[in-house]
Amino acid sequence: MGLRGYIARRSAYTLVLLLFVITLNFIIFEVMPGSPIDALASTGKLHSTTARDSVIAKFGLDKDVFTRFQDYVVNMLTFQFGYSFYTAAPVSNEIVARLTDTLLLIGVSTVLSITVGVFLGVITASRRGGVFDSAAVTGSLVTFSLPTFFMGVTAILIFFYYLHWFPLAHDQPDNWTLSPPNTGTFSGLVEYIQGRAQHLFLPVMVLFLFQYGGYLLLTRATMTEALTDDYILTSRAKGLSERTVLFKHALKNASLPIVTSIALGVGFILAGALITDNNDYPAMQAIFYIIALMVIIANFAADIILGLIDPRIKYG
Amino acid sequence: MEAREVRLRKGLGRILNVFFLIRRSRRAIFGTSIIVFYILIALFAPLLTSNDPVYAQNLAANYAAPSWYRTLTFEKGLSANQLVPSQTSTGAFDTQDSISQYTLTTNNPGAVSFQYSPTVGHNAAGSLQVNVAPRTSGSIYGGINFTVESRFNYPYDGPPGRFVGTGSVLFHLSGATPSTVAALFTIDRIGNQSYRVASADSLAQQPYNLWYTPNPQIDSLDSSLQTSSIFRAASQRGILPNALVFSSMGSYSFKLVVTIADTDLSQPFSGIVYLDDISLRLYGTSYGLLGTDYVGRDLFSQLVYGARVSLLVGLLAAGIAVGVGLVVGLVAGFKAGVLDEVLMRFTDMLLVLPGLPLILVLVAILSPSLTSIITVIALLGWMGFARVIRSQVVTLKERPFVEASRAVGAGTGHLIRQHILPNVMGLTYVSLATSVPAAITLEAALSFLGLFDPFVMSWGRMLNNAESFQGFFFWWWFVPPGISIALLSLSFILVGYGIDDILNPRLRQRR
Numbered sequence: 001m002g003l004r005g006y007i008a009r010r011s012a013y014t015l016v017l018l019l020f021v022i023t024l025n026f027i028i029f030e031v032m033p034g035s036p037i038d039a040l041a042s043t044g045k046l047h048s049t050t051a052r053d054s055v056i057a058k059f060g061l062d063k064d065v066f067t068r069f070q071d072y073v074v075n076m077l078t079f080q081f082g083y084s085f086y087t088a089a090p091v092s093n094e095i096v097a098r099l100t101d102t103l104l105l106i107g108v109s110t111v112l113s114i115t116v117g118v119f120l121g122v123i124t125a126s127r128r129g130g131v132f133d134s135a136a137v138t139g140s141l142v143t144f145s146l147p148t149f150f151m152g153v154t155a156i157l158i159f160f161y162y163l164h165w166f167p168l169a170h171d172q173p174d175n176w177t178l179s180p181p182n183t184g185t186f187s188g189l190v191e192y193i194q195g196r197a198q199h200l201f202l203p204v205m206v207l208f209l210f211q212y213g214g215y216l217l218l219t220r221a222t223m224t225e226a227l228t229d230d231y232i233l234t235s236r237a238k239g240l241s242e243r244t245v246l247f248k249h250a251l252k253n254a255s256l257p258i259v260t261s262i263a264l265g266v267g268f269i270l271a272g273a274l275i276t277d278n279n280d281y282p283a284m285q286a287i288f289y290i291i292a293l294m295v296i297i298a299n300f301a302a303d304i305i306l307g308l309i310d311p312r313i314k315y316g
Numbered sequence: 317m318e319a320r321e322v323r324l325r326k327g328l329g330r331i332l333n334v335f336f337l338i339r340r341s342r343r344a345i346f347g348t349s350i351i352v353f354y355i356l357i358a359l360f361a362p363l364l365t366s367n368d369p370v371y372a373q374n375l376a377a378n379y380a381a382p383s384w385y386r387t388l389t390f391e392k393g394l395s396a397n398q399l400v401p402s403q404t405s406t407g408a409f410d411t412q413d414s415i416s417q418y419t420l421t422t423n424n425p426g427a428v429s430f431q432y433s434p435t436v437g438h439n440a441a442g443s444l445q446v447n448v449a450p451r452t453s454g455s456i457y458g459g460i461n462f463t464v465e466s467r468f469n470y471p472y473d474g475p476p477g478r479f480v481g482t483g484s485v486l487f488h489l490s491g492a493t494p495s496t497v498a499a500l501f502t503i504d505r506i507g508n509q510s511y512r513v514a515s516a517d518s519l520a521q522q523p524y525n526l527w528y529t530p531n532p533q534i535d536s537l538d539s540s541l542q543t544s545s546i547f548r549a550a551s552q553r554g555i556l557p558n559a560l561v562f563s564s565m566g567s568y569s570f571k572l573v574v575t576i577a578d579t580d581l582s583q584p585f586s587g588i589v590y591l592d593d594i595s596l597r598l599y600g601t602s603y604g605l606l607g608t609d610y611v612g613r614d615l616f617s618q619l620v621y622g623a624r625v626s627l628l629v630g631l632l633a634a635g636i637a638v639g640v641g642l643v644v645g646l647v648a649g650f651k652a653g654v655l656d657e658v659l660m661r662f663t664d665m666l667l668v669l670p671g672l673p674l675i676l677v678l679v680a681i682l683s684p685s686l687t688s689i690i691t692v693i694a695l696l697g698w699m700g701f702a703r704v705i706r707s708q709v710v711t712l713k714e715r716p717f718v719e720a721s722r723a724v725g726a727g728t729g730h731l732i733r734q735h736i737l738p739n740v741m742g743l744t745y746v747s748l749a750t751s752v753p754a755a756i757t758l759e760a761a762l763s764f765l766g767l768f769d770p771f772v773m774s775w776g777r778m779l780n781n782a783e784s785f786q787g788f789f790f791w792w793w794f795v796p797p798g799i800s801i802a803l804l805s806l807s808f809i810l811v812g813y814g815i816d817d818i819l820n821p822r823l824r825q826r827r
Contacts, residue, residue: 020665028677141813145805147757150779150798153788161789229489288673295668 006307014300021292022076052089081286091286097295099290105200109207114262117212121219122246125227136216144213152206159202211265218261222254229253256306263302328726334745337818347807354605354804358623365617367604369773374612377477382792383602393474395562395602400570409592409618410442416442419569419595422462425578427451430462438527438592440482441729446731448576449588451491459496459577464591465568467506467814475562476598479503481513483572483594484527490589496577501534502598506567512546513562527592534596536561551592562598570596584719588701609778612787617795618773623776629690629759635749638701638744645705646739650713667699669808675758676767684767693755701747708740749812753805760801775801 012262013214063071071182075082088245143151160301225251226232338344357364367375386394396415401417409415412432422428422806426449432818433445446462485499497519499543504510514530532538536558542551550560562568572594578585606615650657677693687788712718726734762768763776764783775797 001442017665017668021669024669027683031681141806142478142802145757145809146802147760147764147776147779147798149761150794150801151777153783153794154798157788207671219590284673285676288677291673 003307007304010300010303010307014296017296018074018293021289021296022073023069025076025292026072026287030065042112077291081289082282083284091283094283095286095290096163104196105203105207108200109204109211110265111305113208113211113214114265116208117215118219118251119215120212122223122251124216125220125223125250126246128224138218140216142215143209144217146192146210148210150207151209152203155202155206169294214265214290215261219251219254219258222257223250226250226254255309259309260302263305266312317460318804321473325371325448330741331684334815335412337815340813340818341814343810343817345816347485347810348383350807351811353571353798354627355621355806357620360573361617361620361624364441364620365604365614367614368585369618369619370771372613372617373783376608376612376615377599378601378608378610378612379487379787379790380477380599380601380605380608380612381790383600384605385607385792386602386803394600394602395472395474395476395598396602397601398468398470398476400596400597400598402468402470403421408438409444414442415444415464418461419465421442421465422459425540427460428462433590436486436590438486438529438590443486443592444594446574446589446591448489448585450584459575461573461574461575463536463571464594465504465571466570466594466596467567469704470562470565470598472565472599473564475559476513477558477601478599479534479536479561479596480559480599481596482529484529484592485519485572485574486525486527486590486592487519487587487590489520489576489585491585491587492578492580494576494578494585498575499528500573500575501530502571502573502809503561503562503591504569504571506560506569508566510571511545511557513541513557529593535721543596552665558598563680570594606796607790609781610795615778615793615796618778619775619800621773622778622797623774623800623804625686625769625772626756626759626801629686629774630752630756630804630808633690633693633697633755636690637697637700637751637755638748640694641747642705642740642744644698644702646709646736648702649706649709650732650736651708656706660703663699663702666696668705669696671696672758672761673761676765679762679767683761684769686769686772689762689767689769693758697751697754701751703746704743705740705750706726709736709773712739740771742815744815746812746819749808749815752808756801756805756808 027259079092081095083089084091086095120136126134133269223246232250233247235249240249248251320781327613338348383396385591386396401414403792409432415430415432420430429447431445431447433443435441437443444464444535448460481501481503483499483501487497489497497518499515500512501520502510502512502513513534516528516530519528532540534543535631536556541547541557547560551557572591574589576587576589582698604614604616606619609615609618628744644659644663648656648663656668675696678692678696679688682692713736718731721731721735759774760776760779763774764780766780768777768780770773778797779794782790782794
């Protein structure tokens with residue numbers, strides 16, 4: 001089987017996985033207590049039986065389970081997430097609004113932590129047992145085991161409440177909703193970037209501190225293994241510079257688990273950020289589905305990348 | 317019998333081996349000592365604190381600071397719990413001696429006498445009995461009164477967070493119907509000002525055998541007291557009764573004045589008045605080792621009992637997860653073919669599901685309890701370990717020593733027990749050590765998001781409370797549980813790394 005066969009098999013597997021996630025999603029929310037009728041009734045929006053009937057029709061509650069499941073699978077595959085139980089507005093609007101801010105935050109912190117984590121991992125592996133190694137490993141273990149929410153609150157307290165260095169972690173200055181800076185002009189653009197950066201700094205730092213430890217430890221572990229291999233000795237004997245040995249030879253060979261972990265991390269990290277109101281089932285369902293989708297796609301991408309990087313894998 | 321002994325010795329040896337392993341890594345020693353520290357705290361929680369972490373409310377004022385904070389940081393504004401009278405908590409007059417804690421006075425010593433009644437009492441037998449002597453015809457009780465007061469020294473610069481007072485009166489009057497029967501409760505700054513905190517003027521109609529007790533009770537947080545004529549103006553400026561009354565240190569007294577007057581002289585008049593439960597409680601704005609939360613519960617006790625929850629959830633969930641992972645990994649690795657394929661595909665499917673959201677949803681469906689939290693965390697935490705074990709078993713079972721054993725006729729059970737299991741135990745310990753902190757932080761995250769067992773107090777729930785009720789302004793509320801979660805997790809990770817370093821000879825440092 002060639003690379004093509006490998007990709008085809010992974011694709012088929014990914015599709016099965018997708019169906020599994022959709023089914024699970026459907027079952028979970030099917031057995032959950034509460035219905036849109038209850039939710040809307042609690043907000044006082046259902047006054048007449050006709051309104052009630054229209055809600056039942058809108059959410060498809062009058063059909064039997066199998067018809068609903070069929071509809072559900074089609075809806076999920078075509079990204080039709082239905083309507084919020086509470087606001088009756090399309091769920092996708094809210095999710096798109098949420099995703100843009102989240103992606104910026106997660107994107108910046110993930111790229112930062114991967115860069116710093118992998119770099120520090122390589123350095124610590126090459127100086128195993130030294131002071132820098134102990135300090136970096138201990139430090140990353142500490143930040144790794146601190147709960148994110150605890151770190152977040154502490155950061156807000158210290159930098160916002162006591163020191164007044166940074167604004168509270170909204171995504172942008174509050175007065176921008178009324179008068180956003182004119183990004184067309186140079187000074188406006190500078191102001192815009194500055195404002196966003198100030199507001200992003202704290203959450204990015206917290207997420208960075210939480211994430212980089214994992215990458216550091218993983219890189220360090222795989223690098224330590226790689227550095228014991230004979231080809232490293234050979235390349236050192238050839239007189240290659242330490243930098244070339246570490247980053248070109250060792251890191252490349254140690255990169256497989258790191259790539260997998262990065263792909264998984266990018267998918268999973270969205271999870272924490274997208275969690276929302278616990279009772280709005282369509283919104284939760286959609287978010288759950290999107291997160292799972294991201295993880296599946298990231299996994300698929302990792303499989304393909306690994307197949308391309310490592311010739312040993314693709315025919316397995 | 318002998319076989320059992322051998323097995324026991326073997327098991328013991330294995331446990332000892334783990335300890336010897338741990339002794340060889342400084343990190344692991346550090347981690348183990350922290351874990352032992354928290355285990356001891358969890359085990360001896362009832363000895364460390366007598367307060368229930370969930371149900372014991374109003375131990376002091378809400379949001380009280382730690383009591384050592386008052387002495388160490390010159391926070392002169394803080395006060396401590398104080399009971400008036402000091403010796404009994406209820407002022408229940410359950411012994412004759414209890415009368416000596418009160419100062420008894422009257423405007424008519426000829427007609428009024430005080431004694432102890434061991435039989436009559438409000439909630440329990442025993443009360444202060446006041447006899448009003450029969451009126452000889454002609455002389456007028458133009459209003460007799462008597463006062464029962466408890467004097468005390470208030471030693472703090474700042475006011476108490478709250479005061480709650482009580483006192484009960486029972487009238488047994490006979491003869492003429494009196495024109496006035498009144499009871500008045502005051503808190504006096506002696507030689508300065510007297511504050512009326514409760515009063516009743518028309519107790520003449522109070523039936524026999526029915527005690528009068530101020531209702532609503534005397535409470536500085538009660539809105540009827542705050543809006544009463546004496547306190548209204550100050551309350552509107554934000555100075556609540558507790559702050560107005562106890563505005564400085566000095567001598568105070570909690571006082572009950574009973575007044576009886578009659579105008580109808582044609583009939584005889586006499587009476588007995590019983591007084592009970594006269595007491596005042598001042599809720600300190602400092603308490604215990606870590607202060608109190610938003611309903612006056614002991615934060616130190618919550619921290620101590622939280623260790624139990626974290627350890628229980630961590631160890632149990634991780635134990636179950638590792639157990640399931642071990643079994644699935646062993647079966648899949650040993651029985652190649654369809655079973656292996658099915659198990660591993662299933663594992664992969666669970667592995668790509670987004671963990672935290674799924675756990676959130678499942679716990680919400682099952683309704684949060686310790687059992688459901690442990691179950692969900694355990695059942696979604698075994699997949700990674702199962703894969704690792706399977707990959708190990710797949711290579712192990714082809715090794716010569718397994719083949720040799722099989723060649724001489726060893727069965728599957730024997731092979732697994734004698735050859736495979738001992739060789740994956742190291743991995744199991746490492747995985748156990750790294751699964752525990754994952755379970756601990758997951759439980760904390762769930763509780764922080766509001767999915768906590770309502771009957772137990774966990775560190776995550778403490779953080780949730782702090783977040784919901786402005787607790788993040790008090791470092792002694794949220795830092796100890798946060799640090800504890802981190803420290804306990806870190807110790808398990810350190811132990812895991814320690815064992816890993818020792819067991820993995822390839823990673824051992826070249827010296």
